[in-house]
Amino acid sequence: MATPLPADRLLAALRDEGVTVVEHPGWRTHNRNAAGAWGPVSGVMIHHTVSTGTASSVEMCFNGYEGLPGPLCHGVIAKDGTVHLVGNGRANHAGGGDPNVLRAVTAEDYSTRPPTPTEHQGSDGAVDGNSRFYGFECINLGNGTDPWPAAQLDAIERVSAALCRAHGWGARSVIGHLEWSDWKSDPKGFGMPSMRDRVHARLAKSPTKPTTPTPPKENPVALSKNDIAQAVLAYREKKADEASLKKGRRIPDVYGYIVSTYTTVQAIAADLRKVVALLNSQKEK
Structure with a gap:
């Protein structure tokens, strides 16, 4: 009762x-x-x-x-x-x-x-x-x-x-x-x-409630000034290539351009993950 x-x-x-x-x-x-x-x-x-x-x-x-x-x-x-x-x-x-x-x-x-x-x-x-x-x-x-x-x-x-x-x-x-x-x-x-x-x-189970997904926690990785500089340089080169292509100043090899762009983006993404991990580790301290 x-x-x-x-x-x-x-x-x-x-x-x-x-x-x-x-x-x-x-x-x-x-x-x-x-x-x-x-x-x-x-x-x-x-x-x-x-x-x-x-x-x-x-x-x-x-x-x-x-x-x-x-x-x-x-x-x-x-x-x-x-x-x-x-x-x-x-x-x-x-x-x-x-x-x-x-x-x-x-x-x-x-x-x-x-x-x-x-x-x-x-x-x-x-x-x-x-x-x-x-x-x-x-x-x-x-x-x-x-x-x-x-x-x-x-x-x-x-x-x-x-x-x-x-x-x-x-x-x-x-x-x-x-x-x-x-x-x-x-x-x-x-x-x-x-x-x-x-x-x-x-x-026998927990009640069904709406849940907010949380991103996976990255292991803290040291990020040097050189790492950041390389990421910025790669990004600027990519943007410069895009600008030149639009203005017709040069026409790079299409396949090479795609591969280069993909590699650059992957590198930038990896560096950004390092930045996020570093910021998270600093926040936890």
Whole structure:
């Protein structure tokens, strides 16, 4: 169990994992906290929307519908892998579920699957899942034939790993709605055990972050005044040859000119690398 992430930390965790995030206006304060507790949280729950179209699905999950006010989740995962944040706090996504599942997920002590649920919203033994799980709705018809693009599955993996990493959880803290309630079938079209395998593999690596390539470090090389003078002289000779050729004063052998120019440029490049190495060595001191 853990304290829910505030909005800024949730956003940072997702982006650090390489998730493409769109912030729906008002998501940071949009929640159902007045209806019940939010936290401590025990895991992440994956759903399908039974809808098509990104814009309409996002609006539905933000606003809800008659009898079930929004937000209906914390984020909507589109077919292209973009994650639209629509809520921060308690959301109407999990409903009632099996307490045995909650115990197993909290302790992460099950094998391939959590215990088979026998409870649902409104049943006598059900416990509240809206207070205990982050919820992500994935745009899919949920008919078993609507495809799950690779980009969408990758986003599910990254979102789940981001929250697990932020809370110090393992992949067993990620479940599908069908593993929580015996009334539910989502997500339909891929298996949660295989998704947990993907999350587990990702958690074993460092999170994906943009990196700035650094140039290879040259060994410091002493550069004499004569080295610099020779480099300058070679450069001036090359420029003089080019100027003469343009003015028509002389026409050198083309092949010889190309070879000479190439050799000169290589020499200048080598000398410049020495200059850079020397400057780097002086800087490090």
